[in-house]
Amino acid sequence: MSGIARKGxxxxxxxVLIIIINFTLPRLMPGDPxxxxxxxxxxxxxxxxxxxxxxxxxxxxxxxxxxxFLSDLLHLDLGYSYHLHAPVAELLLDRLGWTLLFVxxxxxxxxxxxxxxxxxxxxxPEKKTSRFTGLAFVVLSxxxxxxxxxxxxxxxxFRLGFFPSKGFYDAPEIGSILHHLFLPVCVMxxxxxxxxxxxxxxxxxxxxxxxxxxxxxxxxxxxxxxxxRHIIKNASLPIITLLALDFGFxxxxxxxxxxxxxxxxxxxxxxxxxIGKDYPLLQGAFLVIALTALIANMLADLLYGLIDPxxxxxx
Amino acid sequence: xxxxxxxxxxxxxxxxxxxxxxxxxxxxxxxxxxxPGELLFKISGRRKGLKGQLNRGGIFLxxxxxxxxxxxxxxxxxxxxxxxxxxxxPSWDHFLGTNDIGNDIFSExxxxxxxxxxxxxxxALVSTLIGAILGICAGYFRGALDELLMGFTDVVLIxxxxxxxxxxGAYLQPSIWILIPVLGLLSWESTARVTRSKxxxxxxxxxxxxxxxxxFSSWHIMSTDIFPNLYNVLLPKFMLATASAMISEASLSFLxxxxxxxxxxxxxxxxxxFRGGFIRDMWWxxxxxxxxxxxxxxxxxxxxxxxxxxxxxHVREGADAM
Numbered sequence: 254m255s256g257i258a259r260k261g262x263x264x265x266x267x268x269v270l271i272i273i274i275n276f277t278l279p280r281l282m283p284g285d286p287x288x289x290x291x292x293x294x295x296x297x298x299x300x301x302x303x304x305x306x307x308x309x310x311x312x313x314x315x316x317x318x319x320x321x322f323l324s325d326l327l328h329l330d331l332g333y334s335y336h337l338h339a340p341v342a343e344l345l346l347d348r349l350g351w352t353l354l355f356v357x358x359x360x361x362x363x364x365x366x367x368x369x370x371x372x373x374x375x376x377x378p379e380k381k382t383s384r385f386t387g388l389a390f391v392v393l394s395x396x397x398x399x400x401x402x403x404x405x406x407x408x409x410x411f412r413l414g415f416f417p418s419k420g421f422y423d424a425p426e427i428g429s430i431l432h433h434l435f436l437p438v439c440v441m442x443x444x445x446x447x448x449x450x451x452x453x454x455x456x457x458x459x460x461x462x463x464x465x466x467x468x469x470x471x472x473x474x475x476x477x478x479x480x481x482r483h484i485i486k487n488a489s490l491p492i493i494t495l496l497a498l499d500f501g502f503x504x505x506x507x508x509x510x511x512x513x514x515x516x517x518x519x520x521x522x523x524x525x526x527x528i529g530k531d532y533p534l535l536q537g538a539f540l541v542i543a544l545t546a547l548i549a550n551m552l553a554d555l556l557y558g559l560i561d562p563x564x565x566x567x568x
Numbered sequence: 569x570x571x572x573x574x575x576x577x578x579x580x581x582x583x584x585x586x587x588x589x590x591x592x593x594x595x596x597x598x599x600x601x602x603x604p605g606e607l608l609f610k611i612s613g614r615r616k617g618l619k620g621q622l623n624r625g626g627i628f629l630x631x632x633x634x635x636x637x638x639x640x641x642x643x644x645x646x647x648x649x650x651x652x653x654x655x656x657x658p659s660w661d662h663f664l665g666t667n668d669i670g671n672d673i674f675s676e677x678x679x680x681x682x683x684x685x686x687x688x689x690x691x692a693l694v695s696t697l698i699g700a701i702l703g704i705c706a707g708y709f710r711g712a713l714d715e716l717l718m719g720f721t722d723v724v725l726i727x728x729x730x731x732x733x734x735x736x737g738a739y740l741q742p743s744i745w746i747l748i749p750v751l752g753l754l755s756w757e758s759t760a761r762v763t764r765s766k767x768x769x770x771x772x773x774x775x776x777x778x779x780x781x782x783x784f785s786s787w788h789i790m791s792t793d794i795f796p797n798l799y800n801v802l803l804p805k806f807m808l809a810t811a812s813a814m815i816s817e818a819s820l821s822f823l824x825x826x827x828x829x830x831x832x833x834x835x836x837x838x839x840x841x842f843r844g845g846f847i848r849d850m851w852w853x854x855x856x857x858x859x860x861x862x863x864x865x866x867x868x869x870x871x872x873x874x875x876x877x878x879x880x881x882h883v884r885e886g887a888d889a890m
Contacts, residue, residue: 263719267726274732282739388622391873395811395865397818397834400858403841407851501728508730509819513841523731527738527823535735542731550726 260554264547271543275536276322280315287311331540332533336526341537344522349541352518356507359438360496363445368485368492370446371453375488376480378458387454394447399509402440406513409436437514444510445503452495456488463487490561497553501546626870633864637681644675648831655848664852667836668843676831677856683832684861687744687751688814688868694752695813696759696806700798703763704790708771718764725757730819737825744827747820751813759805766801770794800879807872811865818861833857 287305297305306312313321325331331341370390374383393401409415416436460466461484469479511520519538526534636643645663651670658665664673706717733750740746770776771794779789820826821834824842828835840846840854 259719263722264726266719267723270723271727274727278735278739391869392862392866395815395869396862397815397822397858399819399822400837400862403837403846403854403858407846411849498725501726501731505728505730505819509822512823523734524823527734527825530738532735532738535738539728539731539735542728543726546728547726 264551267547268544271540271547272323272326275540276319278536279532280318331537334526334531334534336529336531337534341533344534345519345537345541348517348519348522351516352504352507352511352520353545355434355437355441355511355516355518356500356503358434359441359507360445360500360503362438362442364449364492364496366442367446367449368453368489371450372457372480372485372488374450375454375457376461376476376484378454386450390447390450393443394451397509398440398444398506399513401444402437402510402513405436405440433516437510437516441503441507441510444506445499448499448502449492449495452491453488456491457484460484460488490557493553493557493560497550500549501542504542504545622870623874626867626874629863629867630871633681633685633860633867636678637685640675640678640682644672644678646672646675648672648676648679650675655844655850657850658852664856665850667839667845667853673836673853673856676836677833677860680831680833680836680857681860681864683744683830684814684817684834684864687747687817687832688810690748691751691755691813691817692806692809694749695754695756695809696802698752699756699759699805700763700795700802702756703760704767704794704798706760707764707767708786708790708794710768714764717760721757721760724754727754729754730816733816733820734823734825737820737823742825742827744830744832747817747826751816755809755812755816759802759809762801762805763798766798767794770797800875804872804875804879807868807875811869811872814861814865814868833861837861 287302287309311318329342331345333339334341334344337344367390370386374386377383378387410417417433457480461480466479466484469483474482507518508520508523510516511518512524515521519542523535523538525531526538648671650672652662652666652672654666654668654670656662656666656670662672662674664677667673667676702717702721706714732754733747736750737746776789776793779793817826817832818834818837821832822838822841824838826832826835831839834857836857837854840850840857844850845853
């Protein structure tokens with residue numbers, strides 16, 4: 254019980270911290286917040302600036318600003334993008350679905366591929382294939398994801414012409430979407446697999462030295478069944494933690510891959526916002542990504558309790 | 569079960585099994601982790617050989633890049649901002665051609681190593697220092713402070729780093745002097761955890777206890793007795809933090825969140841992608857910086873991994889000695 258309470262406090266503190274960061278950043282940063290908001294390329298008179306300041310509540314005391322900020326958040330109002338002339342929440346919601354689909358599918362494939370190969374490599378670390386996959390995944394995990402995307406885009410789309418080079422679809426059909434998403438999802442899964450692989454390999458190497466594995470062998474089980482029926486269950490626990498902690502990291506990797514493949518997700522939106530200095534949009538994006546990462550961590554904790562009985566049982 | 573009994577029992581199991589599966593003898597003895605038989609030593613020795621080779625390769629590459637960063641004028645034929653005809657193909661004069669504003673790409677590459685590695689090492693230094701200080705305090709004082717600091721670490725761990733840096737980078741004038749502290753301030757969590765667990769171990773050691781009995785202050789014990797012994801843990805963490813800071817730097821400068829006057833490899837890649845290198849099929853422009861980033865990060869990470877395994881072996885030896 255105390256464990257749950259402690260976890261709860263931590264998530265709550267994270268949430269509060271994220272909201273505070275989001276609140277203070279625009280007020281702390283150099284320059285006039287209103288000027289930052291509307292952008293440098295627009296000329297407005299001093300009167301309009303005053304009006305805007307009053308409308309945004311920037312002339313009120315800080316605690317009042319904070320309460321109104323909180324109530325806006327609860328009404329899902331993340332501000333207004335003066336560059337794209339639309340509410341930020343709407344813009345983000347449009348793109349978030351695609352990005353979540355992209356990240357979710359790749360993370361699932363990556364987790365499966367990475368842990369399977371990692372388990373095999375950890376089971377027989379001295380074999381040639383294990384060494385090769387180990388080296389390959391170390392190299393992959395050291396490559397910036399967008400460089401990998403760039404190379405595969407060049408090779409498979411431009412040189413060989415197997416895949417289209419941009420967008421989610423030509424026509425909104427499932428076949429077209431699959432065709433467009435194949436290459437980005439491949440790159441993304443390899444990227445996520447490389448992280449899972451290294452953890453799974455280490456975890457299996459540790460687990461196979463435990464006595465239950467020895468007992469399973471003494472029972473006369475075959476190698477493969479020792480690995481897949483006994484060891485993999487215990488060894489995959491760190492993977493769940495990693496998946497959750499990596500979610501923010503994967504999400505940011507996805508942003509870069511989206512930019513390279515010109516997929517109309519959060520990545521291209523954020524890139525546009527950086528170029529145009531669209532601060533409300535950037536902040537909204539940060540809030541949304543941080544919240545998704547928070548939820549992913551909570552889900553992983555729940556899953557952990559479900560899978561590992563030791564967590565449920567009091568010590 | 570006493571160690572001797574366990575030893576006898578496990579060796580009995582090993583013997584019993586070897587009668588039936590003599591070819592599997594090696595695996596069984598490697599299953600037996602606390603009491604390594606002769607064969608396990610051989611296996612780990614061989615593994616160490618491979619690791620050693622990789623590590624040597626890593627060190628070699630790293631020294632090469634370090635040389636490149638320290639003495640760029642030895643390798644680069646031109647100054648990085650000297651201008652020639654733009655978009656030239658590779659030739660004898662320009663080893664990797666020229667870019668959109670006519671800079672020699674090879675010289676740019678050599679000088680870029682300086683920026684990339686400075687950011688990586690400086691950010692890693694900041695993060696290792698913060699992580700070490702918080703970790704030592706949490707591990708040494710324990711109790712409420714430990715709960716508080718580790719809770720804080722967990723909280724920071726959840727916040728996604730790169731999106732936060734993107735927002736910060738967009739507000740502040742992009743420069744490496746902003747990038748270094750920001751990257752450093754956001755990546756100390758794993759160092760803090762490792763340092764804490766090592767400190768928990770060390771504070772029970774005899775010399776720390778006797779120092780406490782003699783009435784040395786906590787600060788003195790932490791700085792002279794505990795901190796020097798964390799070297800085994802901190803050095804690999806420092807290298808791995810450098811590697812990840814370099815990846816982050818490359819990613820951020822790809823988004824244009826870097827100082828244009830100080831071109832790192834990430835900035836070069838970004839320029840090559842967004843300013844016509846990709847459309848014009850100039851692979852000699854955008855592949856070299858990418859390959860350099862990857863190789864440099866691999867070399868640093870390999871050294872880090874090597875140090876980490878060494879540290880673990882060191883710890884294991886220490887535990888056995890007790």
